[in-house]
Amino acid sequence: MFRLLMYLIPLALTIYAFIDCLNTPEDEAKHLPKIAWVFIILLFWIVGPIAWLAAGKLRTPPANGRTPSEWHRNHRTEYVAPDDNPEFLNSLKADHKKDEALLKDWEADLRRREEELKRREQGEGPKGAS
Numbered sequence: 001m002f003r004l005l006m007y008l009i010p011l012a013l014t015i016y017a018f019i020d021c022l023n024t025p026e027d028e029a030k031h032l033p034k035i036a037w038v039f040i041i042l043l044f045w046i047v048g049p050i051a052w053l054a055a056g057k058l059r060t061p062p063a064n065g066r067t068p069s070e071w072h073r074n075h076r077t078e079y080v081a082p083d084d085n086p087e088f089l090n091s092l093k094a095d096h097k098k099d100e101a102l103l104k105d106w107e108a109d110l111r112r113r114e115e116e117l118k119r120r121e122q123g124e125g126p127k128g129a130s
Contacts, residue, residue, distance in 0.1 A: 010046045017041050017049030021056065028058040 021029075021037050029037055037056050041048040082088045 010049075013049045014041060014045060017052045021052055024057050030056060030058055032056070 018038070018041050021034065021041055024034065026034050032040075037052055041052050044051075
């Protein structure tokens with residue numbers, strides 16, 4: 001059992017350090033480029049992961065609660081409910097104005113068509129009667 005632990009603990013440490021290194025942003029890797037740390041972790045089986053955990057990564061929490069994902073770094077926003085969000089409310093007002101204008105145009109077009117239809121019916125009625 002002890003022999004098995006002698007291999008499993010360093011293997012688990014290596015896997016943890018490798019994944020941690022891959023998830024660390026490039027600017028948080030200290031002393032060496034990130035790719036160099038990856039090779040050190042994989043080539044020097046016990047010493048590499050310990051070196052990474054001890055000196056390879058900036059361990060202070062970065063500002064703005066940064067995540068490993070590049071997209072999340074630049075697009076973090078605080079959640080605001082739609083009825084409290086002024087931008088959303090302004091967009092609703094703008095949409096409402098557009099819809100009102102479109103409705104007025106449709107109503108004007110409908111009135112014009114109805115009047116044109118009435119004129120046709122009135123103009124054709126006397127011609128057919130004579």
